[in-house]
Structures are given as structure tokens and as C-alpha cells.
Amino acid sequence: MGVLEIHNLRKSFNGTKVINDFSFDLTELTLNCLVGPNGAGKTTTMDLITGRQKPDSGRIVLRGDDITGLGEHEIAQRGIGRKFQVPAVFRDLSVRQNFEVAYSRQTNPFRNMAGRQPPGFAPRLAEVTDLTGLADRLGTEAGLLSHGETQWLEIGMVLMQDPAIMLLDEPVAGMTEAEIEKTVGILNRLKRTNTLIVVEHDMGFVRQIADVVTVMHMGSFLAQGSLREIEADARVREVYLGEPEV
Amino acid sequence: MHLLDAVPLINALILGLSIASIWLIAALGLTIIYGTVGVINMAHGEFIMVGAYTSYALQSSIGLPFLLCLPASFAVVALVGLVIERGLIRYLYNRPLDTLLATWGVSLVLMQGVRLIFGSDPKYIAVPQIFQDNLAFGPFGLSVFRLVVIAITAAVVAATAWLFYRTRFGMQVRAVMQNKEMAASFGIDADRVYMITFAIGAGLAGLAGSLFGVLAIVLPTMGTAYVVQAFLVVVVGGGSLVGSVAAAGLTGELQSVFALFSNDTFARFLLYVLIVVFLRFRPRGLFAVAKARR
């Protein structure tokens, strides 16, 4: 039994079946790469898991708890963190303030008016800044960070949430080689202590981080296994050869 | 139901059509500008007002016939719009709240500028005698000028639809609306498309103004009377042409029918509340699509 189970998920937009009977299990403390050609439904799956879209049918179960149809913030509170493809940080706040907002153990607005950060913030911040290497950028306005730094900031923000599962949508899009290398390091450290789903196109990157690879095609589950098994899979080859981009 | 009882209601429906046409032509320019450029133009009412003053000035100085005042007002206000777009709006395209505020500043300047030039006493626009009559079919009737407004509105809507859906320019507009960068890579100059659209939208307001100057009165403050209704039409319609047509039809008829059964003031209150409730359930209006996030 996985930490996150998806059963027979379906979702259509204007009659087009975007997610079609998709099922999936996520094992604790693994890094699962979700791959598939454009339009396979990867981002929509993310949207459905995090509550941004509501499924037409099917169930999403987190640690035995049915979270289907809950609001985004409720799902986030139950322990699913998400990083967007286009990095979404609060550009006019400082890096430190971004982390403070992300430390969302207390979400009641009236309790938060009291001002102080809940206990545990400082050690968590130290851990996260150490991991992301942003310790000396804490005072900088987030809008002034480089692209790579912004991506790490957002990963850091998701970590501040201390989620049971992290969903990362194309975390290395637009990064330089050196930045990708650093991100690989971060993710490989993370997967020792966290459960992750990473949506990615870049197979070279997938090779360096993935424990398990899941392939989606036309909104359905196609194959799952180690990267080697996937690369040997005939159906996967067929799907990918049909598409020019890998 | 006796036919006799239905007469007031049918008359109210006919009148509702006229009110709808007035609100629609008031909202048309706003729709185009909002739908294409994404700017909420708070100075729209003052564009209407400038259009009315243009007609008044042309008529009283060089005696231009009323029917020629219409295109003249269109041209003059389009020019005003062009200047404002080039001088101000184009710097604010990515800042929707700021365009709202900046155009409100523009409205103050236009209103006060007109007041300094023309004074604050009311002016009027004369129309040919045949426009000052009433057409009656038995118990049903409507004034000729209201019919003229309905006809002009229909013609202008048709022309706008043609321009935006049947011409090369319209294709460019829609390409820019969908994806500015992609359109640019096909050699479409988004900046130019925005500029022209804004000018056309302003010009339509000017045209509406010269019609309203005949229905009511030409005053520096006249624009505010129409602009709230125009906004509601655009917001309810969701910013598309067909949306505005539907929204104007709906709200105009409701206003007319509510007024028949209660009174004008209460009808207006009821309409505002209905619109707020409607927006609660369709915050993006009648015809709008959700956007994806990557």
C-alpha cells in the first residue's frame, strides 16, 4: 500500500477526456518521476491531486484518508506540497519572508495576528536554507533572484511546509548545466527523507534522480518501473517514437 | 390573460429592447477595449461625453447635419483615444489595477477640460424633424429616434463583428489575444493592434455620445450616467462581443419590466443586487473561459 493512491481518475474538458481511468500508487520515501509526451495529462494529474481541479470520478487517497474533492488549502494542510512549473514565489517579499509564509503550521488568520512565528521555525529555516544554499540571500527581495535561485527558493518553500509528499513540476526547466547539477544534488538528498513526484521531460535529469518512473499516455497509466525497465518497454518506445520530442 | 392586460407588458418589452440598445452601444467600445486589450477604461463615460460635445460643437459652429455628426464624433474621439493610448495606456498593459486608476485620472481631466472650454451649462443637439415622432402599431409604440438608436446599434455591432471575425485585422487581434509572443513571431505587431483597437473602442464611445446627446442632454458630467451601466454589461457579459449583446439585452429588459411593476429607482436597485449575486456564481461573466496554469 502506498502513501498516495489514485484510483480510476477521470477528467474531461468540454468533452475531451484528459485523464482517462488513471490509477497509480506512490511508495513512501521514493522519488517517482512522472513522464509522458505533451498532452499526456501530467500537469492535470498534479492539478487533480492538489485540488486545483476536481475529478469527474475516481478517488485520491492520502495515507488512507480520502482527499478527493477537497479545497487546495485543505489538501496542502494534509501534507501535499506543490512546486509550479513557472516558479511561483512572492517576488516583492524577501527570501526570508517567503520562507516565513511557507512555514504554514498555523493557518488560522486570527492566531497569526499575534505576530510570532510558531516554535520550530528557526531550525527548519536553517535546515532548508542549508539544503537550498540560500542562506546568504535571506534579505534579498525574491524578485531579484536569478532563475535558478528562484527555483530553489520555491523548492525550499515547499519544504518549509514539511509535506508528506512533494509534487515538483519541471524543477529544472530553464536552468543552466551548473544549476541542474546543484538541483540534482538537492533532490538526491531530499529523497532520503521525503516522498516526491517529479514531472519532467529531460530524460538525462530523470536518469540522475529517479527511483521509479511512471509513464502516462493520453491520460492513462502506461507503464511503471525502474528507468531501465521503462526504457526497455516496447509500448513506451512506440509512444515516444511517435512524438518527436523526448 | 386578456390581450389588454398584456399590452403594458409588451410595451415594456419593446422599451426594454430600446434600453438594451442604449446600454449596448454605451458598452460596445468598453467591451472591445476590455476584451482585446484587457484594460478597464474608467474614462469611457468621458469618451461618450466628448463625443456628445463634438457633435454639439460641429453642429453649432459649422452647422454640420446630425447624421454627419455621428461619423465625425467617431473620428474625433478615436483620435483622442489614440493619443491617450500612446501617451499613457501602453505603458500600463501589465498592470490592470493601475490602468483602471490612470484612466480614472484621465476622466477627471477630460471632464474638467470640457467644462473649462464649454462651461457647465447644458447644451443640446438638434435632430431632423422626422426623428421627433412616434411610431405606433395599434396600442404598441416606440419613438422614431429610439428606433434609430436600435438600428444604429445593430449596424455598429454587425460592423464590429465583421471587423473582428471576418477581416485580416480581426484575425490579428484574435491571435494577439490568444498569445502575444506567438503572434509576434508570425510578424503581427501587438502594439499596433492594441493601439488601433483602443482607438476604435474610443470612437464607438464617441458615436454613442452623439446619440445620447439627442436623447437627453449634453453636460460635462453626462458620461457618469451611462458608464456604470456600461461596466455592468461588460462584466456580466464577460468581455466578449456576444456576451455584451446578451448581457445588454437581459439587463435592459429586466430594468424595463421591473420598472413597470415597481418604479425606476427600485428597479435599478434590484438590478444591481441581481448582478452582484450573478457574479458570485459566474465571476467571469456569461461567456468566459478558465485559464490554465503551468
Place this chain on the structure above:
Amino acid sequence: MTRNLYHDKRAQWLLYGAVFLALAAVPLFVSDGFLLNQFATYGVYGLLALSISLGWGFGGILNLGQGIAFGLAAYGMAMTMQMQSQDPDSNPIPPFMLNNSLDHLPAFWEPFWSTGGGILLALVIPTLFYVVFGSLMFRARVSGPFIAIMTLAMLSAWYTLILDMQPYTNGANGLSPPSPLTVFSTQIDPYSPTAYWIVCGLLILATAGTKLLTQSKFGLVVQALRGDPERVRFLGYNVAVYETVIYAISGFIAALAGCAWVMLVQYVSPAQLDTNFSITMVIWAGIGGRLSLIGSILGAFLIQGGQSYLGDQFLNTWLLLLGAFFIVVVRVMPKGLAGLLELALGALARPRRGDGTGARADGAALPAAGE
């Protein structure tokens, strides 16, 4: 590293303290009852600008209908003061109602016999309305310009309703309570230092409270959702609740202003719910600097003072100048006059480490990556 003094919390509090002190000291130097009353009225405008700055500057909620809270509270206060001049036995009904053929006091006027109860209602009802209307809007995820238009429509609805309910509100003529507010059997002369200090005290308390609020975790979350509400939602916060709360607090401050205003002018009419007045509030905050509480307040002082003291010299050109000035502010300095100060202090700090804080003035308050 040298930080921009503008962002230094201690320097900010020093500035606030200095402004508060200067405001509180005014009656020691001004003996003219007219001036005290006028300055107190500016204080009310300052409260309104503060409420706009909180909602729009910090929360990104451009509210063009702040006249709702202001006007409803002003009506509540005027009703309270009106009932003070009535007598339950010999003369229980305000004169205007008799003219509108009401032969008994409408039920919703009854609570206003009590001064404390009346003022409480004047504050609670607008705030509650903001909670209800706010949660309606924010749960439907209405955002950006649509909030502006919806609040504007709601304001028009209230305006029309109050105008039309003449037997209960005296329609366009409004309420003019014949004598000043009496609390604890003391009449508060609107031209006295007492009245001035009451308003000044409200302004200081509200400003300090709001400042603390913006510096709390709550304030930080609100500033974050101004930029990207969806991101905040995915961090586990219920954005609609946060937005409703900030909107309601801003409404509460405007309601305070409404009560204080009627205490000073003994008058309220639907004009207080006119769209122009509500938009004027936004202009105060915009020119003063919506991101700075004190900047917004000083913006209100500046513009209303300008209107009172420059207006008659310029007469007709005043509105023209105001409009043009506002365009310039929006176009080149979205952070208003406070932004200029930030730039200047930033330039002082720059020689040692140019972090470009000032240069990125534009767009800072705008949805960065939202829809």
C-alpha cells in the same frame, strides 16, 4: 550591509511616533474652533485612506466601494445622535418621519435610543456586511479589477436604496441631528479640542494597530496573497478567509471614520455613498503611497488640504490638476509620494551595496504570476 532606512522597522516606528505626537499636539497651538474642526475632519479622511491602504496596498483588494462602510456607520451615528434629541414620551419620532406619514418609530431605529448600543451597531453592522459580502466575493475567487467593479456596483445599490427609502432615511436630504453628540452627559462640542483629540486618538490607535497587523504573520500572508493568491492557497492557507478578514478590518476602520465624521459635522446624506467620494479615497492612498500606511494618511491630508486652501485660488483648474497629478503618480510612481522617499533613502544606502530595491518600484504591488 547598509539597509535602506525606509525598510528599517525601528525607523518606521520612530516616524510614526513623531507624526502621532505632532498630530496630538495641534490643539496646544491652534485655538481656532474652525481649524480644529477642519483638522479633525482631515483626521477622518486619514482613517479612510488608512483603510484603503490596508485593503489595497497590503491586500491587493482594490475596493471602490469603501463608502459603504463609511456611509452605513455615518447613518448609524446620525441615527444615534438624532434619537438623543428625541424624547421617548413626548416626542419619540424624528420630524422627517412625521412628514413621511410614519406614526411610529420603525423597529430598526429602536436600538438607537441607546447611545452605546447605537454606536456599537454603527460599527458592527458595516463590518458584518463586509464579512458577508466579502466572503461571497472571495469564495467565488473574484479577483483584481472585478472586485473593483463589484464593490462599485454594491455601493451604487446602497446609494439607490438609501435614497429611495425616504420615510426611514429622509432620502436625499439626509439626517441632520440638531445637537452635538452627548456621551456620559457631556456634550462633545465639534469645535473643541476634545472632539479633535477623539478623532486623533482613533487615528493613532487604528494606525498603530494596522501597522502591527501588517508586521504580523497574518500581515505577511496577506502581502503574499496580494502577489499570488493561488500560491498561498497551495501553502495551506484558506485565502478566502484571509481576504475576507482583511476586507472586513478595512471596513471596520472606515466605519470608525464614519462615526467620527458625523460627530464632527452633524450631518449625513447619500452623498457619503457617492461613487466619487469612494474613488477619492483611493486617490488619497494612491498619491500618498498605498504601500505605506502613513503615506496614505498624509496623502489624504495633502489632497484635502490642497482642496481647501488651493482650491479657491485655482477654482476651475483644481480638478484638472488633481487628475493630471494622479495620472503622473500612477504612470511613473506607483508607490506614490512614499515611494519617492523610499527611492531617496535607497539612494543614500546604495553607495555601499546597490541592491536595486528602489529601481524595481513598478509592478511590485501587482499580481506577479497570477492569472
Place this chain on the structure above:
Amino acid sequence: MAAAAVAAPHLWLPTTREAWGATLKKGEPIKVGLLFSLTGQLAVPEEDSTLVMQYAIDEINKNGGIAGHQIQPVIIDAKSDFNVYSEKAKELILREKVIAIFGCYTSASRKAILPVVMSQNSLLYYPTCYEGAECTQNTICTGPLANQHSKDLIPYMVKNFGKKVFFVGSNYVWPKESNKNAKIWLQNAGGELVGEEYIPLGSSEFGPVLGKIRDTKPNFIFSTVVGASDIAFHKQFKQEGFKVDAMPIASLTTGEIETKAMGAEFGAGHFLSAPYFQSLDNPTNHKFVESFLKSKYGKNGSTHYNMEETYLSAYVFKAGLEAALNKTGNIEEVTSRMIRDVSGGVKVDDSISPEGLIWIDSDNFNTWLKPKIGQCQADGSFKIVAEAKEQVAPDPYSIYPNLGKCTATGLVAPDGKARKNVI
């Protein structure tokens, strides 16, 4: 703290209200405030009010002023904003220490400034028509009250056009109160009310109302629509095919200025009741019209009932101040309130008043005057078709006898209790 007490002794002394009040000084000009809007929506009528007041003050000053003192106007632009009215009234009274304010055109602005006028015991000359139902000790009104305004008009219309009437008004207090009075005259004249509608202030959409009028087929329309709406109403009336000779509009507001603004073609044939018309045929009026239009204040090209009522208020003030001087013999002892108290019964005779003799009621301080009925002609001027035989008494509480009677000392209820400052 001690330093503060020395620096600001007023904080610790009981404030003496009188010390702030207006005073007149021998040999110094008499300051009065002109509180009208020169900009904004209300500027259309109120700019003319300011101009005609300046004209009247010039005229009085040229003829030797009041007891040798010149009048000095303090001219204010209230910007059509009620907040500004309130603020500027305070400034005029507390700061400029004017002895009287001439101002306002709408009841809403009057109600905005009355609290300060009353609390400082100052004096307001309200120079236009209003609804009444107000009894203060600090106002004098020179326009017709609702009970005077339509008294002759309604019977005249019923007699000449028929019994059935439709009431249309702007949605605020004055039209509703005027219509209450009109209903009484209508009942007395044996007429029948077939409909009553109020449209939002400033609205220019008369379609629904005209639809109801078409359905109810009245013989004439009684209109209390004001401002820009009034003009829209007359234009749409004609455009919707209504014929003026079959169903004329009898109005309390549509005068020379409104007719000019809408175009005489839309005004011709309709009726207006007012105490004054530019076309009144008497020597005083001829002189007034001619010399006003020639003066630097006559730039807008017409004289209007509202302007004439404003003009009269200057002479009512002059007469009141002279009466106060007679009483005290010393101008420095005259207060605003004293002028008000002695103004009961003061007259402006037909050598000065273009509308003919008028006088101030000594109980309620409104004006005795003769309403006249005029019909608009094709050139926009009015032809007088009827005139009251004698001055009609003003009564602000005519339709509310239960509330009491307005007297110089307050509103006296039927049970004998008097209440001051009822607004």
C-alpha cells in the same frame, strides 16, 4: 504641562461661544458669505445665484450701502459637494465671521450647513423654493414654499385641460412634499390622480415613465423633475410622440434657463408656476432685466425665477439690518440672530422687487408672494396666463397640522409645547 497651559490658555478656559460669533464694526464693511457652487453639477443654477447676488450687492453699495456701510461678499465655490458646503459654512461663520450666509439651491446642502448655522446662532438666507416642514430660528427663505407653489397651477390646469393628472418627480424630498400639497389642490379642484412616479436623480431614461403615462391617458402632467433629468424628460416627451396641446406638462421648475438648454421647440406650450418670469411686464422688472443683462454679471443672458428670488434676499437682508439698527441704534450691537428676529414683516416693495411687493412672515420667516402661471412660447420666453390676486401666505406645516405651527420661537405643537430648531 505647565508650559502647554501657558501656551494655550484657551484649553483651560471655558470657551465663550459669543466670542466666536459675528460682529459688525463701525466704519467697516459688512461681511456676508455667498455659498454657492461654481463648479460641478449644481453650478448650472448656482453660478447665476452668485452672479445675481454680486449684482445686488453692487447695486446696494452704489446707493450708499446699508446705513453708510458697504457690503463685502465673501464668495465661495462649494463645488457641488455637500462636504464642502458643510466645511465652508463653518469657515464663513467661525473664521470669516460673516453676519449672514446667502446660499444653497438644494435642501440636501441646506441640511448639511444648518447644524453649524444653528449652533453658532448665525443666519442663513435660503433664496429658492423648498418643501417647508422646517422651523428653525436661523433661516429666512425668499422662495415659494410647497403650499404656495402649485396652489393656483393645479386648479388652472384642471379647468383648462381636464381632470386627469399624472405626477412625475425626481426621487427626493422636495418633489414628494410638493406632490402632497398638489394632491390637496387637486382634490379641491375635483381632479383625479391617475399615476405618480419618481425617477432617480440625474436619470435620463424616461421610457418606462412615459409608457405608464401613455397607458393611463392623463389630461396633463404635473412635473417636479429637476436639473438635467427635466431636460431629458421634455425632449423624450416630444420624441415619444406626445402632443403638447393635448397633454401639456405643468412644472414647478422648467423656467427660462431650462428651456434654453433643451431648445425652445421642446419647451413650447408647457406651463410653469413661479413668482417671477423674465417677461413680467412692470417698470421695475424692465429696469432689472435691462440693467442686469448689461452689467458684467449678466453674461448668461437671462433672468430666472431662482435668480430673482436670490436678488430679493439681498434686499430682505438690507431691510432686516436697517430694522435692527433702528432698534439698537448701534451697529456694533447687532447680531445675526437679532437681524433674524426683527425681519418678521419686513417688506420689499414693487419699486425694488421685480415680482411685486413681498414681505416676510413674522411667524415662520418665509415669504408672502404671488405665484404666477406662465406658458412657454416658441421663442423660449413665457407668456403670463394667470396671476394670484393677492400674496399667498407661506405655511411650512400646512399639510402637517398635527405637528404644530411654526412661530418665531419654535414649532408649537397642538398641546402647547414649543420646540426649537426643528429640521
